Amino acid sequence: MKYTKFKKHYIFFIQEDLPKPEAHLVQSTNAANAAANLGYSTVLVYPYKGFKALNPINLARPFYPHKLPETLIKYYNLHDKLKVSPLPMPWPINYFPNKFTNSNTIATKYYFPFYILPTTKLVHSRNWNFIKAAIKNGVPAIYEHHHHEQKPFEQEIVKHPLFQIAVTVADTIRDTMIQHGMPPEKVIKLHNGYNRLFMERQPEKAAAWRQKLLKYGRDKLVVYAGALRKFKGIDVLIDVAWEMPNIQFVCAGGNETEVKNYQQLAQEKQVSNITFLGYILHEDLPSLLQAADILAHPHCLGEAATFTSPLKLFDYFASGTPIVATEIPSLIEFKNTQAIAAWCEPNHPSKFAESVRQVLETHPHKIEGYANSIEFVKQFSWENRAAKILSYVDESFHPQLVI
Numbered sequence: 001m002k003y004t005k006f007k008k009h010y011i012f013f014i015q016e017d018l019p020k021p022e023a024h025l026v027q028s029t030n031a032a033n034a035a036a037n038l039g040y041s042t043v044l045v046y047p048y049k050g051f052k053a054l055n056p057i058n059l060a061r062p063f064y065p066h067k068l069p070e071t072l073i074k075y076y077n078l079h080d081k082l083k084v085s086p087l088p089m090p091w092p093i094n095y096f097p098n099k100f101t102n103s104n105t106i107a108t109k110y111y112f113p114f115y116i117l118p119t120t121k122l123v124h125s126r127n128w129n130f131i132k133a134a135i136k137n138g139v140p141a142i143y144e145h146h147h148h149e150q151k152p153f154e155q156e157i158v159k160h161p162l163f164q165i166a167v168t169v170a171d172t173i174r175d176t177m178i179q180h181g182m183p184p185e186k187v188i189k190l191h192n193g194y195n196r197l198f199m200e201r202q203p204e205k206a207a208a209w210r211q212k213l214l215k216y217g218r219d220k221l222v223v224y225a226g227a228l229r230k231f232k233g234i235d236v237l238i239d240v241a242w243e244m245p246n247i248q249f250v251c252a253g254g255n256e257t258e259v260k261n262y263q264q265l266a267q268e269k270q271v272s273n274i275t276f277l278g279y280i281l282h283e284d285l286p287s288l289l290q291a292a293d294i295l296a297h298p299h300c301l302g303e304a305a306t307f308t309s310p311l312k313l314f315d316y317f318a319s320g321t322p323i324v325a326t327e328i329p330s331l332i333e334f335k336n337t338q339a340i341a342a343w344c345e346p347n348h349p350s351k352f353a354e355s356v357r358q359v360l361e362t363h364p365h366k367i368e369g370y371a372n373s374i375e376f377v378k379q380f381s382w383e384n385r386a387a388k389i390l391s392y393v394d395e396s397f398h399p400q401l402v403i
Contacts, residue, residue: 006119008400009065010035013125014046015104017086019075021255021279023227023311024146027192028126029076031144034193034382035124035390036082040399043083045116047103053088062087063115077197077282087111108133121399122164124389135162140397142166142389148173148303153181165392170330188392193382194314198286199374203367205287213275213291218248220360223292223321225285226312228254228262228276233298233326238266239349240298241274244356249274249296252288289319293365294341294356297325301346317377320369324355339376 012032016025029044036042043065052058065083072078089103099105104127112133123134124142134141135157143166157163158181166187168174174189214221228234228251241249251262251274259276266274280288289295295316313331316323322341325331334340341363342355363370390398 007121008041009120009122010040010042010399011116011120011123011125012042012044013107013123013127013130014044015107015127015130016046017048018046019072021253024126026076026282027146027311028144029072029078030193030195030382031124031386033076033078033082034386035399037079037383038386038390039081039401041083041402042081042399043085045085045087045107047089047107048086049089049091049094053090055088058088059090061115062111074281074283077195077285085116104129113137122393122397131163132157135160138162140164140393142393144168145177146170146173148176149180151180153177155181158182158186162397164394164397165389167389172329188389190385190388191380192311192314193380193385194318194377195282195286196318196381197282198289198315198318199320199377200286201368202287202290205284206291206367209288209291213250214248216273218246218273220247220293221291222247222249222294222296222356223252223288224250224296224298225252225280225289225315228258231300231302233296233300233346234262235265236298236300236347236349236352237296238262238269238271238274240296240353240356241266242269242271243349243353245273247273247356247360250277250288250292251275252277252280252285254278285315286319289316289321290367290369292319292321294359294363295319295321295323296352296356297323297331298352299326299328299331299346301328314377314380317373317380320366320371320374322359322363322370323373324352324359326352337376339373 014028032042032044063085065085068078068082068084087107092101093106094103108129117137120139122140125131126144131141131143140162142164145166145168166182167190169192171189174187177187178184210221224237226232259278263276317339324342325340326346327343328346335343341359344351344355
């Protein structure tokens with residue numbers, strides 16, 4: 001389709017309703033937010049259901065970019081330059097296992113060509129079907145892919161001139177993408193970024209966290225922020241806490257079920273010095289990271305360790321708090337930096353506990369944070385990442401600047 005003056009939007013499409021406490025949704029929303037902060041007319045598009053999805057006005061005008069709701073701003077720490085356009089998915093969509101009533105089909109076969117397409121200049125998504133819809137409707141696209149691919153990529157899509165670039169976060173994933181048909185010149189590895197709120201010092205809120213969390217005479221705080229999964233090293237961290245009863249451990253993240261399961265596991269192991277806070281809004285998370293004496297990154301070995309996107313690592317860096325990290329393949333490139341205070345073997349609670357003791361001795365808590373960590377992470381801002389991605393996009397396909 002020929003480009004006209006009406007095509008201006010940079011569309012970021014997410015296949016799940018928001019907000020949810022998932023790392024990939026934090027990544028996708030912050031990527032869209034960064035593009036908006038660069039001044040591009042950026043719209044975050046995602047499905048939604050419920051009573052509002054039945055509103056005839058919304059159904060008659062399903063694509064309607066408007067101001068971010070306060071819930072998303074607080075949940076993911078987004079900014080007011082980003083616009084949203086939730087797509088209504090009323091009953092029976094997603095209520096029956098049929099491709100014709102699937103929200104993915106409705107978004108790509110109906111909403112995109114008839115409502116989103118007329119004002120869209122560029123598409124960016126993890127959703128392969130949405131990428132295909134963009135290409136087939138004459139819109140250039142950027143594909144984000146963070147996991148190993150088992151199926152071959154469709155050559156008519158990846159070799160199409162409108163398929164601009166595929167972005168991943170690990171060299172191992174890039175390799176498997178190429179093995180499955182992605183042209184090498186069309187796939188790049190770029191790390192995730194940090195949200196700039198994490199760099200703003202919040203001493204009063206940090207002090208409040210310490211007062212709330214440090215109990216029973218404990219004066220040292222070790223914090224983990226991220227998903228509550230076994231491969232992330234949460235079981236290891238519980239064992240570390242057992243070895244260090246005078247240190248308070250805190251985990252931020254996870255859904256209600258995961259939190260309950262790990263609370264039960266800690267009780268069964270008679271570990272009373274680890275607290276599970278559940279998902280923390282991003283407006284509150286920076287002060288928690290700054291409140292800690294140490295930030296823990298206890299990832300286990302396994303397939304995930306070869307490609308895991310160290311999303312929380314960059315927010316850790318930005319907080320300026322000393323980090324104890326495990327030596328997993330996806331983090332090895334950071335081993336020669338001073339931004340991580342100590343490294344240890346994965347899957348080894350005693351080694352991790354030893355590293356925590358060492359860092360507590362060498363890195364006293366600083367309200368202002370450690371400058372080497374803060375300076376190091378500046379290169380990894382979401383805005384720098386967004387600009388780098390767009391440098392691979394034909395300039396004629398760049399979305400409209402609105403600043």
